Amino acid sequence: MEEIQYPQSLGEVEALILQLYQPGSPHRVGKIQETLQSLQRSSDGWQLANSLLGNADEKVRFFGALTFIVKLNTDSKSLTEEEAKGLLQNLINWLIQSLEAPGGPLVVKKLCSVLVAYFMHFSESWKQCVKHIILSLSANNGVPYDAVESAPDTANLMEGLSDAKLLAIFWFSTSLVEEVGKTDSASMKQNQFHRHLLPNIADIVNLLQKTALHDPPNLNQDSKIRQESMRCYQAWVHYSHRAFIDSEIVLEPLRALTRRAIMCLLQDDLYEVTIELFTDVLANYSRFFGEEDFKLLYSLFTSPWAQQRYDRLIQGDFDFDSLQFGMFLIAFGDATVQDLVRNLDTDSQARHLLSSLCGLLGATGPIINEDKIFVPAVEFWATFVETMIDYSYSEDGKTPPWFQSALSYLMKAVENCWRKIQFPPMDNFKEWDSAERTAFKDARKDVGDLLEQSYTQTGSVIFSMFVDLILRSLENEAWAELEASIYCLNSFADCISSDQEACDALLDKVFGSSIFALFTDPEKDMPPRVRQTFLDLIAAYPNHFERHTKYLPNALDLLFKAVDSLPRLAVTASKSIHSLCSSCRNVLVPEIGAFLQQYSKLAGVASLDSLAKEKITGAIASIIQAIPEESSKVAPVSQLLSYVEEDMQQCLHILASWPSQQSQTGSTMGSLPNPAEQLLEGASARCLGSLRCLESMAKGLQVPSDVPVDLDTSSTLAPLWLTGEGASIQQRILRMIITALDTFQGRGDVVEAVCYIFRAGFTETEPGPFVLSVADVATIIMRFGIQTPRLGFTINTACSLVSSQCVGSAQRIDGVARDLLIWVTDLMLALEEPSNDTEIAQNGIDFLSRLVSKHLEVLITHQPSSSLEYLFMFTLKSLTGKDFLPKASAAEFWAHLLASNGNESHIQATLDSMLQHLGPLLAEALIYNIAGNAARSELDKLSEPLKKLVANQVRSKNWLEAALQGANFPSEKVTDAEKRVFLQKVMSLRGARGTNQVIRDFWLACRGSNFAYAS
Template sequence: MAGVDLGQLPTSLEEVVHLIVQLYQPGAPEVIAKTQETLQKLQRSPDGWRIAYSLANHEDQQVRFFAALTFIVKLNTDAKSLGEEDEKVLLHTLISWMIRCVQNSEGPLVMRKLCSTLVAYFFQFSASWIKCVKHLMYCLCIKEAIPYEALPDTLDTQALVSDIPNATAMAIFWFASSLVEEVGKTDSNSMKQHKFHQSVLPNVDDIVPLISKYISNTAPVTADIKVRQEALTCFQAWVSYSHRAFIDDAIMLEPLRILTKPAIMCLADDNLYEIAMEMFADVLSNYSKFFSEDDFQLLYSLFNSPWTEGRYQRLVGGDFDFDSLQFGHFLLAFGDATLQELATNTEPRFQQVLVVLGGLLAAEGYPIHEDKIFVPALEFWNSFVENMIDDVFSVGGNHPHWFEPAKMHVIQAIESCMRKLQFPSPQVFSSWDSVDRTGFKDARRDFGDLLQQFYLVTGITILDTFIDRAHDAIRSRDWADLEVSLFCIGVFPDNIADEESRDKFLSKIFTGPVISLFVDPNQEIPARTVQSFLSLIHGYADYFQQNTEFLPNVLNIVFGAMANPALRPKASYTVLRLCSDCRNLLLPELGAFLQQYQSLTLNASLDKDDKEQIMQGICSLIQAIPEEQDKVAPLEQLLNFVDRDIEDSFRILSSQPSLEVALKDMKDDKTSSSPTSTALELGHGALRCLAGIGHALQAPNDQPVDLEEKETGSDFWIAGGGAPVQRRIFSMVTRVYDTLGSHGDIVDAACYVWRQGFRELEPGPFVMAPSMIAEFLLKAGPQTPRLGCVIGTACSFVTSHKSGDGINQIIDALLNWISRLLQAQEKPSNDPEVAQNGIDFLTRLLPKYLDALMNHDSPSLEYLLMFTLNALTGSDPLPKIAAADFWSTFINLPSQPDQLQAPIENVIKLVGPLLARALIYNIGGHAARSELDKLSEPLKKLVVRQIDSKRWFEAALLGEDFPSDKVSTQDRTIFLEKITNIRERDNPQIRGSLSRTEGLSES
């Protein structure tokens, strides 16, 4: 860029032009960026106005574009510098420029930017240019920029429009569209302040005649198609804007409505179809109130026209090109806009529309992969059913007269969906890309939502439809239809769980012939169909509690499916559900289950999810054993399977040249299939299996709890015959953790094992002694991955553990551990998760372990308390909220014995001023609004419980470190009085004073 120094602003017009030309030419990105920065500084400089005026007549189009852009920048940033005469000169200049553009056939690049410039002028000076459309139109027609004040009051817009040239009309359409589009983007506060709606409103009478001229059937034969298209686009912009005007100020742009009929006629014009279709779909979806009853009647008649029939047949015949899909979206938008009328009116024309909309579900091709209208059509029918539900339940009593016809339309829609949502062959399905495969499955889930909604209308009798269809499919060996029928039956477990007649309906599908079909090895039933039957079994697993005759064959089906890798995940989960729901029935088969699992591990490659679910299922049977000592042997057998995986993991690791290098490789590479990643997978799976076993040993949720039972649990698992089992579990977890604990998934899984014991109400093999839990927790250091999870486990431990001998020493050890970990963080923001969980740990100690906290080593306790205050003044929301909870709980502690009350009061006296300052720092501007509710809690407690709080808050509010200079001393004083005059605990007025005090609740 010879002759131009990018380090300083250009000093001549030639240099400016050179920069502009350079900006729009290919070049090095850093040079272009620097050029753009220089030009932007120039635009914002005082010389910007002069440069814009000077460049407006330049011969280069890009320079003229930059001139218009510069005018916009100056209007947006420096309009207040213009006097009244300057405003008039600027408007005269811009309109004169527009006249030249029209006369010279200027291209859209400059013309559209110039229209945006005139809109920017309107934003700044709308009060003095209210009839902007008419003024601009008049000036363009007479080819002279007259002052706005000289616009004749009696001028008839229709007279101007009658002879307006196409080029002039195009310019007016661009300006009028840009005007309402930009005003529509304005935020509500600015809209009200500047009364833009009131300024735009007078222009509707001037733009309507011009639009009408070009979209009506009487449009001049000389009208260029591009002008007619722009007229329709302008109409769409004004209708869209009218929605915003209606929402903001209840303003109806009534004159626009006379254009809807000619706009509807434009649908039949191939040149205007795309724009018209987009407009009607948009307005019907977002602002259907704009259309009158006559407009809707015209649209209804359009549905019965040959034009609609032709386009509709192309769409349902598999034509999913853009214009065809547009038509489909238009039909659905019309359906949404008239939903209530379509549902409740049984006249033939309304019923015909529903037939048309239902037919969209039966278009040719697979949904998503080929058929692009199916999902939007399914959304319409979901809305239709929701509307039915609202109407039916709002009136009560007998169904209204329209109910049965509406119900039949939905049933037909369901039939279409069942045909459309049958899976293609595995070869075809696997040939689709991942987006289409996922989308197809999502469409089936959406269909399931429709069925669940429709259940509220029909009740349980809807199952008969799918059960009968399933039996028809079995007779014809139509496996795809059987699969989708089973899918539909499997949608309703939650809906029909409490229906008295549930089992009567399920007994029609869980029959001897049906179950025998899936047991028969000679029947080559596709995996998809078997998978849906497995889903049916686990969805209704509790059915077999009362209907036991088919349970053995059902289990044979499930375990038989384990041989197929594609069915294994579903089958293993079904094993879990059957064992869990039918544990007492299946308890005699426990040995067979253990034998079956051993066979599976030898003959199939089970992944960790399969192992976890099957073991959890088998362990549900162990939980059902009445006597604790009888659980030991089968539990040991399960643990043997887990131990085998652990030993395999260690064997693989030990076979590597360097254990240290192997563990590092494992940590760095989570996706490889190397031996070290296999070892990690085995170790992680072993911990997951242990967690599943621990979960299964918990009492079922529906088991009654004896509230009067004394807390005198057996010591069988601690000191009796079960103690070796407990020690073995502890050893298994710690061995895996010690070897593989450098990987975060292992840390998570180990913690999850211990959490199973925390949930138990009675002693058990996973309910470890506090010293054992502490031994594990204390292994973690600052470099431990997922450290937040480990500290979170400590939080769960102190919450769930019942106080007992020696616990205070363990709590003190954990406090020292937490203190070291938090000191290693240095400040809460370095690891917000660790900070949050560390502070939460302190909160969990209150009040049960208050003595351990207050008797903790003084320097360490002081650090912990100061850490919470630092979190309170930090920017990370989670540690801040945790700190607010801690101090709210601490301040609100009930009275304690003297040996504890005295140190508590000392802490509050020392910390109180700092806490008050931290709270005011947040409320004064540092906190987000979403955090104020939590921060108000310790503030309220401090005001209510501490007599010195007024002095503390006064110092914080009036001190030099108050965070905002926008809040006056008087406002701070008022705020102080509001909060300190309130002495009733949890008085909501305190929270109200936070939100009402300007500046003190501003984030």
């Protein structure tokens, strides 16, 4: 690769600059940039910048201006006061010269940026920078800054300035306020920029009044000047938002120009920038406007100008300027929504505006694909409903006078939404790109959220509206309307409890109509989406079917037919079956035989989706759970389990053909041909499907949370599943699990599925087929080693096991807990460092925490002692590490350990002895974090073990003092006196709530913030 020679002359530098803009390899361009940057940063950089700005080529001059910025950012502190003044005059002269040079605005804009950079370094000595720029351009020479004091006002200085000079002034003024706006006014160092910017406000106002905000409008002025003037106003108004945050920033004069700015909306050349300004201000800080401004805007929206633009928008003109108007209207609605709600009865302008906002929901054209205003309009109506709710609850329980009017507008808006969310013809919808299709569905979800929100105000009125629409659409077989109506009715499923009786009567109209006959009629050419949405409706209201069982047969018949004959809807239908069976389990118990028979037919269908199988298995299991007699559950559980076993046998059968496949192809496991790969993938998928059916079955058999537990019954039923006729079912379940693990031991999804099956049994409070022996579960868990995928999740399952009180085991499970502790210890030994796998480290430490809570003796008597010591040191290593999750778990472990009490005296004595040995190490680890090495978000977690240490250990003060004064204390930013103050506060609070704030303050001090750690 050709090396770049260091230039020896100005001509060679200029040649290198020009090469930057020529085609070439990225490596060569990078080398040129490195060389030029070295020149810019050199002591000759100031002179180089001046020389380059004298070049005729615009690209070279631009690089010269850029060099000034580099020098200001690197060497400005080396300039004396006189040198800085001279530099300023020099920069302004270059600006004037560049304005007169041929070419575009590139160099002029860059020099404006250079002058802004100068302000950021020398704002103290250049406070009236805007007027100084105007004065210099008026004199056509970089005059000394001192001349500003005796200069005429800005309005007079602007007389006779060329358009090019006015543009430069606006570019500088806009860039200036934007750059200052990026700094933090709360920072002591950066606050000066904001204070020094204030003297320029009067000059900015004069500038604006002479250009775009001239009264009356000067329409003869060049459009570029007027547009840049409005952009400048926009930047300063945006900056003025700080006036509501920082009391030192007072930009009141800008507000006096608002009414003139509003009138700029009517000027075509200023429309775009002005409407962007007002939309932004209304949306983010509408307090900028005064009462008269809002009155003017109200009148503007009722003017012929607004009506013309509005009509274009709702008639399907979604060009940029039309959309801008729509967003402007919505922003005004958001800013005035409280007045809109409360003044509907008395204010015609409010009614007009709300009608317009309602109309935005009915613009011509399909949403997303064409109509871009619909989604923002829906967001406004969500805000409108929130406001109705706020004011309704503040009226002392009385219906406010505006309520009925507001409700009528809301219902009209909802009706418009219903029309717009109807799916377009499928041929058209398929032509949309994937992003548009996804956005369309998201827009429907937004409408669903709006409907649910609206129910709080409308009650069953809105529910009734969609029931009527469903019945009308059914009669007309208007599929798109029917689908949208059902979709909307689904939205109320979670919010009708207060009107349950009224809504039940309305749902009766739907399910008692011809709807089931229509959806089961094979002659009806109905779009699949309509069927799917109706299946969702059935799933959305399972409690209705529980209360009105006469509709259950029709619903379930329809659902099972969909699973059997409509593959595209099988998953949706199976979810609905699961929902219905789970809710109506008690009613469906007599039909358990029919369900098993139905499933036996479906289970043999090779094309049946595995998720559909999973859901139906869980559905039938939930019915079995409701059988009153426990012994009567054994046979149906066995039959249902046999279908799952058949799938596992199919998996083994597929694998049995593997040797023949391999011999035919001569391949090895390392280089599988496609048919063999597909064979193995099919087998593993069937195995995984079987395990997930087991999990779904286990969850279905769980006792619902609202069913009371009879502890006496639990004890008498335990033998049925542990040693009686149900014991064989448990053994079959275990055999399936072991077979799956033996066959696919390297697959993380198989390991995870097994863990989920175990977890389903951990949560049970009564005996059952999936409440497996803790010893059996632990034996399987302990098969896994450090190379096992999803090992962190497996350890977490062990955590759940030792925390659960397993039914049927009256004795403690200390023996199993000891075995699991040895297993976890071996894994952590193999891991070596917490950072090698943070998930394993985190869950391993969580396991130790569970032992502290449930089996403390198992932990503190763990042998050999060196192994126990390794575990404690592992947690301390995690505590001082950089990984958040292990650190959080370690903090929780130590908090639990410090707060624990042994049930027996010898256990407590052993624990006390251990803590005396480990206390100093823990104190050092905690101080290491609190002294600046922890992240701020970690402090609350770390405060817990510190509070427990102080509250429960009498020697904690000595340990903490040693850590604060020790050689390993990581910060040099706090004094010994500040350390003593911290320790004194921590000890005096002794775990009280204020400890967290003390820790945060000390952490800030150790990190060298401006915070002063006071005594």
